[in-house]
Amino acid sequence: MVQYPLMAKADTILSFEDASFEYGHNKPILDEVNFSVRRGTKTTIMGQNGAGKSTLFQLITSGLQLESGNVNILNGVSIALSRQVIPRADMELTVRAFFEKCFPQKIYDIDPRIDEVLEVVNLKGHEKMHQRIVKTFSGGQQARLLLASALIQDPDLLLLDEPTNNLDKAGIEHLTQFLVTYKKTVIVISHDAEFLNAFSDGVLYLDVHTHKIEQYSGNYFDVVKEISARIEKENRKNAQLAKEIQENKDKANFFANKGGQMRLVAKRMREKADELEESKVEVRKEDKTIRPFIIPMQEGIVGEAISISSFSVMGKNHKPVSRKAEIVLKKGQHLLLRGPNGIGKSTLLESIAKGEAKGVKIVPGVKVGYYRQDFSTLNFEDTVYQSLMAVMDKQIEETMRTTAAGFLITGEMIHTKIGSLSEGQKGLVAFARLVLEKPGLLILDEPTNHINFRHLPIIARALSEFKGAMIVVSHVPEFVSQIRIDEILDLEK
Numbered sequence: 001m002v003q004y005p006l007m008a009k010a011d012t013i014l015s016f017e018d019a020s021f022e023y024g025h026n027k028p029i030l031d032e033v034n035f036s037v038r039r040g041t042k043t044t045i046m047g048q049n050g051a052g053k054s055t056l057f058q059l060i061t062s063g064l065q066l067e068s069g070n071v072n073i074l075n076g077v078s079i080a081l082s083r084q085v086i087p088r089a090d091m092e093l094t095v096r097a098f099f100e101k102c103f104p105q106k107i108y109d110i111d112p113r114i115d116e117v118l119e120v121v122n123l124k125g126h127e128k129m130h131q132r133i134v135k136t137f138s139g140g141q142q143a144r145l146l147l148a149s150a151l152i153q154d155p156d157l158l159l160l161d162e163p164t165n166n167l168d169k170a171g172i173e174h175l176t177q178f179l180v181t182y183k184k185t186v187i188v189i190s191h192d193a194e195f196l197n198a199f200s201d202g203v204l205y206l207d208v209h210t211h212k213i214e215q216y217s218g219n220y221f222d223v224v225k226e227i228s229a230r231i232e233k234e235n236r237k238n239a240q241l242a243k244e245i246q247e248n249k250d251k252a253n254f255f256a257n258k259g260g261q262m263r264l265v266a267k268r269m270r271e272k273a274d275e276l277e278e279s280k281v282e283v284r285k286e287d288k289t290i291r292p293f294i295i296p297m298q299e300g301i302v303g304e305a306i307s308i309s310s311f312s313v314m315g316k317n318h319k320p321v322s323r324k325a326e327i328v329l330k331k332g333q334h335l336l337l338r339g340p341n342g343i344g345k346s347t348l349l350e351s352i353a354k355g356e357a358k359g360v361k362i363v364p365g366v367k368v369g370y371y372r373q374d375f376s377t378l379n380f381e382d383t384v385y386q387s388l389m390a391v392m393d394k395q396i397e398e399t400m401r402t403t404a405a406g407f408l409i410t411g412e413m414i415h416t417k418i419g420s421l422s423e424g425q426k427g428l429v430a431f432a433r434l435v436l437e438k439p440g441l442l443i444l445d446e447p448t449n450h451i452n453f454r455h456l457p458i459i460a461r462a463l464s465e466f467k468g469a470m471i472v473v474s475h476v477p478e479f480v481s482q483i484r485i486d487e488i489l490d491l492e493k
Contacts, residue, residue: 140341369439
């Protein structure tokens with residue numbers, strides 16, 4: 001596999017030319033980056049959490065400005081961005097008002113257009129769909145609304161930022177099929193490898209260490225394999241050079257001690273060693289993964305932690321329906337909550353976490369660790385330092401910093417406001433908090449959202465080994481399959 005050749009200008013819809021960008025003076029994102037995107041292609045953006053993938057989209061849409069260089073967009077090309085999450089300010093809007101915001105001027109025939117795009121994203125509603133408030137939709141339904149808000153603009157270039165987050169299996173399948181047949185240009189950020197591999201024909205790799213972008217052709221898995229093979233080859237080359245360098249240095253030292261003409265030979269040996277040193281290639285660092293971790297269980301938990309005798313779900317016409325259950329979770333027992341988008345999984349988890357769910361009883365004294373899919377349990381105005389210290393019974397800074405480092409929270413990031421972090425970094429902070437919190441009952445709502453796929457096996461192992469009670473919601477079967485599940489509650493049945 002080779003890197004993309006420079007594309008003909010007629011084929012190019014978007015290009016970055018010697019583009020550099022940084023946040024402040026201490027957080028470089030792009031360093032003289034060059035790449036181009038051809039019309040009609042489906043391109044994936046890869047990179048570690050915090051590398052700047054979403055920032056790249058903001059530079060394309062002019063939400064941010066380059067420090068130097070150019071973003072070149074073909075004249076007349078329209079762009080629409082489907083973000084990771086709906087802005088909080090938009091949560092109070094009606095569906096109609098939410099879509100009206102997509103246009104600079106009033107659209108008089110917008111209702112039929114709304115109906116058309118809702119059909120495309122498989123979000124069918126009742127007769128008052130246009131009047132519904134955005135915040136009343138589930139996380140998965142909001143993900144579909146985000147996609148629909150981009151599609152209604154009928155853009156030439158569609159930017160999708162983590163479009164599978166919160167989507168159930170049917171939603172992901174529907175989106176995949178849509179992208180396979182979609183004729184226009186698409187650039188996608190996602191951590192869902194299987195999803196990406198279904199339609200990608202090129203990859204832009206944003207290297208968090210060098211701040212460069214490498215461009216590859218081929219599908220997602222091919223590119224991952226290519227990068228790994230290249231790193232291995234470069235490491236082998238450098239190992240061989242290191243061996244030759246040491247041999248020349250040893251010879252130089254040997255001849256230098258002989259004196260006379262041998263000193264000239266020693267000088268040539270040292271020069272050869274220097275030449276070989278310069279021949280070493282800079283090996284691209286592999287994305288770091290978080291360290292293996294455990295979530296300690298609250299001390300003193302004995303036997304039963306939570307019981308569920310009844311619960312409420314959303315039935316037809318968006319009306320709550322009560323269901324019976326006979327579930328008792330003891331220490332060490334794990335429950336999987338399952339059901340389609342919109343049935344009320346997140347609502348149920350939130351009411352349980354708050355102790356407000358009718359028919360659900362948490363044993364007094366049991367500490368609840370709650371991982372929300374939108375990270376709203378985090379105070380976005382707090383620094384990471386403040387957020388992590390706040391959940392500790394004994395505030396020992398060394399313990400906090402060691403835990404944080406395991407989740408790649410180091411350097412300046414520890415003193416950064418949570419609201420300034422990427423969504424993936426917020427997720428890692430949320431997991432670090434759970435480790436420091438030591439809950440007796442763990443409640444997790446879509447814990448794979450925004451998280452780099454390299455981290456997921458480590459997170460799955462930690463959840464599987466959690467010795468307290470646990471309730472988890474996840475639409476990612478591969479992730480769930482790696483977790484010990486003792487009981488399943490299907491909200492649809």
